[in-house]
Amino acid sequence: MKNLMDKIVLPSDRFEMRLSGSGGQGMVLAAVIFSEAVGFGSSKNVAQTQSYGPEARGGASKSDVVVSPSEIFYPKAIKLDLLLAMTQEALDSYYSALKDHGILIIDDVLVTHVPTDDYYGLPFTRLAREECGHIMVANVIALAAIAEITGLVGREALEQAVLARAPRGTEDKNKKAIEVGIREAAKLKAKRKKK
Template structure:
């Protein structure tokens, strides 16, 4: 017997799926761990975080998925993304196809120059980290704060808590600054897009 399930089965709707992607060393996996922790501090939703990276410490593609649901989360990785953050051209090219129609695309415009769509939120996370926050290292935290502002899925307080509990000693101020920049820049962008 053979049947066609095309058109009969639908991807599950009870999951919010996001992917943070970039190059090894940009802190995408850490950022997703922080975000998952912040969800836990915000409310009682279920959260699963997974990661995928190469054997090298820096460079190579790196991605991390966060799945959020009111229900039991069966499959731990993303099936079809509601939100995609790409910090490099390579990750945008690789993962754009996994984004749902109408999903949110957030791009680091300091490193990405070619876009498959004009529907995206672009912020120069890496530039902002270097010039405004004082260190390139916090680009991931600026991006997290921007995601928090754009999606409303975690509170600012929970995100700050989660970031500071993971931040190495001596980097607290830079991280707080990064959170401020992320929320402010994303709010501006949201206002502009209406």
């Protein structure tokens, strides 16, 4: 059968996302938190993997999360339903892995060249600094935005997962980050609906 590849339909019950940025932006931690939130809020299965090695120290860093109601065979992403790119380099590296009409979310201050008009852009790092008092929580704002846009995890489950991992003394900053992420993503969603 010479046309097998044309007949392959990717599994529709798998949701595959990749959180990417540069080393230090907390992409792996964000993927772990998101995976735990899925566990707190549903009976779905989750597989979380990461690329690990020299590129985790600066350079592009990424972590994949696969969510599915059925058994997850292949643990890494095959073709992305969602890509979060916190840097230009991350977007350049992984954009081609995104499905047609997949969800693209970017930090629109740090990412300037986007090869499509169909994306959600939020200034995660700036919002973290200006509204939450620390850029450290930019990844949590992004997670909240993903939760709001995809509906994969509820606010309560996300808050539970974030606070379980947050260092003591940063609870308020993290709660604020979730609030900001959900608020800003909801605004974007409303804008897109009008279009």
